Amino acid sequence: MPQSKTSSTISLSAIVLAGGQSLRMGQDKALIEIEGKPLLQRICEIAQACADSVYVVSPHNERYQALSIDRVAFIQEMPLPIDIMPHGPLVGFAQGLSIVTTDWVLLLACDLPNLQVEVLQGWIKELPDMPSEIIAALPKNPQGWWEPLCGFYHRRCLPNLEAFMQVGGRSFQRWLSRQTVQELSLPNPEILFNCNTPADLEQAGGEIRG
Numbered sequence: 171m172p173q174s175k176t177s178s179t180i181s182l183s184a185i186v187l188a189g190g191q192s193l194r195m196g197q198d199k200a201l202i203e204i205e206g207k208p209l210l211q212r213i214c215e216i217a218q219a220c221a222d223s224v225y226v227v228s229p230h231n232e233r234y235q236a237l238s239i240d241r242v243a244f245i246q247e248m249p250l251p252i253d254i255m256p257h258g259p260l261v262g263f264a265q266g267l268s269i270v271t272t273d274w275v276l277l278l279a280c281d282l283p284n285l286q287v288e289v290l291q292g293w294i295k296e297l298p299d300m301p302s303e304i305i306a307a308l309p310k311n312p313q314g315w316w317e318p319l320c321g322f323y324h325r326r327c328l329p330n331l332e333a334f335m336q337v338g339g340r341s342f343q344r345w346l347s348r349q350t351v352q353e354l355s356l357p358n359p360e361i362l363f364n365c366n367t368p369a370d371l372e373q374a375g376g377e378i379r380g
Contacts, residue, residue, distance in 0.1 A: 180273060180298050181272035182220065182221045182222060182272055182273075182274045182276060182294065182297075182322075183221050183225065183270040183272040183274075183276070184217035184220060184221035184224045184225070184275065184277075184278065185226075185263060185267065185270070185276070185277050186224065186225070186227070186280055187262050187263065187277070187278070188227070188228040188234070188280040189227065189259060198233060199280065199281040200280045200281070201233065201234075209281055210237060210280045212283070212285075213278055213280050214226065217276060218242075219291075223243070223272070224242045224243070225243045225269065226242055226243070227245045227247050227263070227266040229249075231244040245265060245266050247265055258340045258342075259318075259342065260341070260342055260345065261335065263277055263323075264328065264331050267325065267327075267328050267331070268328060270325065271325075274323070274324055275322065275323050275324075276290065277320070277322070277323055278319060278320060279319035279320065282320060282361070282362070283363065284360050284362075284363045285361055289357060293322065301352075303350045304350055304351070304352045305323065305324050305326065305350060306324070306327065306346065307321055307352040307353075308346075308353065309353065309354045310356070311362055315343060316342070316346050316351065317362050318342035319342075320361075320362055
């Protein structure tokens with residue numbers, strides 16, 4: 171079980187995104203099981219060990235009602251007027267961010283089987299000392315790209331994010347390239363491993379729910 175929340179002087183919520191189509195997997199990634207537990211449930215439990223409140227943002231929340239996920243609020247992801255589904259994770263994040271009231275938000279994808287609560291809690295301890303111009307604190311993958319779905323965002327980024335989306339922006343990387351982002355140290359790149367294909371699932375030791 172994840173450890174309890176770290177003590178912190180910041181207010182923190184968590185948003186878990188479960189809106190992908192899972193085309194390469196062939197079945198909803200949020201429902202695949204790692205060590206007998208659905209991935210979405212695992213990620214929510216880790217988020218609860220770090221944040222005061224946890225939200226799941228998805229266009230198909232009805233799929234997850236049978237999961238044993240307590241104390242989690244579901245937010246229905248909706249396409250913007252100029253969009254058709256799928257529109258990517260940026261829109262789901264913005265819709266979740268518009269609802270939370272805490273200063274900082276932990277954003278997580280639902281398909282991170284190697285995620286470690288201790289690493290997240292270590293990063294949280296750095297947030298109170300972030301300069302005021304920082305709108306996000308994120309790790310980078312070994313290729314040097316930001317990992318936008320495993321990190322922290324300050325709520326003050328929402329107006330800028332909404333303006334970016336209003337002109338058609340849907341790329342996290344493009345949006346982040348225009349922002350002031352603090353890099354977080356990554357002790358083990360394997361925690362960023364995500365399950366996209368059956369081969370990835372086999373590597374993670376998981377299985378499809380019947």
